[in-house]
Amino acid sequence: MLRTGDQYRESIRGTREVYINGEKVRDVTVHPQFKPLVDIRARIYDMQHEEAHRDIMTVEQDGERNALGNALPYTQDDWWAKRRATDNMMNEIGGVVTRVGDETVGEMWSLYDGQDVLNEVDPQFSKNIENHIFNVLKNDPFHVSANTDPKGDRSKAPQDQDPDMLLHVVKETDAGIIVRGAKYETAAAYANQAFTKPTIANWGNNELSDYAVGFICDLNSPNLKFICRTGFAGRAPEKDYPLANKFDEVDTIVIFDNVLIPWENVLFYRHTRAAAFIRATLHRYSAFAFVQRNLKLADMMIGAALFNARQTGLDKQQAVQEKLAQLAVYREGINAHLTAAITLGERSPAGLMMPNPSLLYTGRVHACSQLHNMVHIARELCGGQICVTPDLASFEHPETKPWMDKYYTINDEWVADDRRKLLAFARDMLNSDYAGHRLTFQLFAQSPPFAHLGAVYRNFGWDGPLAFVKDAANLSDNVMSGQAGSMGDPAVAKWFAAKAAE
Known part of the structure; x- marks a missing residue:
């Protein structure tokens, strides 16, 4: 399903608790500091339906036409098509906008690659990520990414200070997990859902960490609060500041005040290897x-x-x-x-x-x-x-x-x-x-x-340079023992081999 701009606007109206400049926002689609970016995202949705842009920005799969940015990449041509679609989008809107969804859906593809890791803790989590990838493809939500936590005193473990400094699970229920904490998310106040995951890399030996949790958050969920930084739109006349008034993407600290995450939206939980994997491949x-x-x-x-x-x-x-x-x-x-x-x-x-x-x-x-x-x-x-x-x-x-x-x-x-x-x-x-x-x-x-x-x-192929110097300097084979990594980048070697064969 390809959404229209109006369908997108309707999806973000309602009961959200959004604050900016000390003001509680009643409707982000018309508020002067959100409206420019809402309009741009709506314009991108509408472009997908227009003859001049449809073939560049969408792809037909299994008898349905879907947004190209959300489509899983299986070939090099898929990436060339994504690159053309992004160029076309930026050219049409006349500037650079970062958060529109195509740049964050790829983070879930990394988990798709890690299904074996997820299966170690619960095969259902692996199924959940597959379901969400195809939900994004079929339903075309505005999907963003939850980034860093407030973190607090980084010299202390999360458990040794206010635990809410890192997003964590406080309770399990039959319906799902209850989470508390906060995340900084660009565009969250006017997006539909966010891939929420930990941002710390060193988990130590804590194999059952309540902080090792990743999930898809419906941004219309109860008990979410969106506290936004002051925007640049409207500060000065648009003709004097044409970019600030149109392309400022409002950043938000999203407060999770005991928010229910249904089990079908949980991608991993209490599994530090999964948390480390997503940080390494995000x-x-x-x-x-x-x-x-x-x-x-x-x-x-x-x-x-x-x-x-x-x-x-x-x-x-x-x-x-x-x-x-x-x-x-x-x-x-x-x-x-x-x-x-x-x-x-x-x-x-x-x-x-x-x-x-x-x-x-x-x-x-x-x-x-x-x-x-x-x-x-x-x-x-x-x-x-x-x-x-x-x-x-x-x-x-x-x-x-x-x-x-x-x-x-x-x-x-x-x-x-x-x-x-x-x-x-x-x-x-x-x-x-x-x-x-x-x-x-x-x-x-x-x-x-x-x-x-x-x-x-x-990700660099360190063994390629090592092997070259080993042979050039006539070193013994012993110097290569215990070395990790591939002998040079295998993709590069394969490409040059193919060229030589031609």
């Missing part, structure tokens, strides 16, 4: 969608910087060309990693097509670790005027308009109004409160840098 699919967002942001920075350089002829200077080339290298580095991750994809334990983990995770490190440098380069290329240009009101006031027209018109191609729009766009993308939030958000949405590097460490 992003093996979803990282692709997140990194693709960085690619679109790189396009935005290049476009704004190049327009600004060309309008004054600065693009002819070597120093400017070198800065533009650095942005291009960053952009193409992301592009190359995404392309290679598909091309050298691997078959997962559940038979899915998994983007090559080593290439995908190193691409994520490249995209995220260099983002702040690229933002500063784009600032340089846009010049100081993005921080000193007056707002739209000054360009329209009868007493100041002539001066704004005089000093901001460059030629017949670049009149004052277009130049103001470009500078406002660049300012909001690079310099505004919203821009700073987006940059910091990278440390939250895709996990912190140490976790990125940890994923690379766990």
Whole structure:
């Protein structure tokens, strides 16, 4: 079933207890700080029905047409189709939005790959994840991901402080488990359901931890409270801050005040190996969608910087060309990693097509670790005027308009109004409160840098370089004893072997 935008809006109206700026929100679909993102998500739903977008954004399976972003990937072509669909979506809405569902449903595919682990504790949990994957495919909910807990004093075990600092099970009932605690979730106040899971990695020897729980949470459940950070929409005129007013995705601390999770929604419980497994494999699919967002942001920075350089002829200077080339290298580095991750994809334990983990995770490190440098380069290329240009009101006031027209018109191609729009766009993308939030958000949405590097460490084929040096240095076979990992990346070796055979 493909939902419409109106069906989505209706699904999030009702009894939710949502707070923002000290105000209790009656309807998130019309509240000024939620409405822009609700409208974007509704627009994406409607695009799936429109002739111009339907074939790009949906797929026909078993006689039904479903959202392409929710479809399980079995082939390389499936990933190329997902990449085209995401590009099409971003191009249509005119910007980058992170949380719309396609980037988080992949986290459940990681559990699908771990069915053997889940079967160790209860075969029903394995069945539950399969049911939920196909529920997302068939019913097209707005699915998000619950992220970090408040955690409290990290030098103490959860049991040695207020236990609610980490989400945990307080009771088992015939109907399901009762959970307490809190989770930070972007877009939760206007989404349908969330994959809720632990975010700690070191479980020690506690094999029956009440904190080792993962489940699907219906965000219309009783006893949930949504306390949101202040949004950027509406703080300043939209024409002066076009991105902040349209694309700010409101983050929420979701309070679980004794919330019932039905057994059919429980994916694992009291099983620390399952909790450790999901932390280790959480992003093996979803990282692709997140990194693709960085690619679109790189396009935005290049476009704004190049327009600004060309309008004054600065693009002819070597120093400017070198800065533009650095942005291009960053952009193409992301592009190359995404392309290679598909091309050298691997078959997962559940038979899915998994983007090559080593290439995908190193691409994520490249995209995220260099983002702040690229933002500063784009600032340089846009010049100081993005921080000193007056707002739209000054360009329209009868007493100041002539001066704004005089000093901001460059030629017949670049009149004052277009130049103001470009500078406002660049300012909001690079310099505004919203821009700073987006940059910091990278440390939250895709996990912190140490976790990125940890994923690379766990997935790189270390034995390939070791074997090369062993032979080149004429070392004995003893030096390779006890070494873990594959002899180089098997997917890469397979690909080069196939090329050699051609």
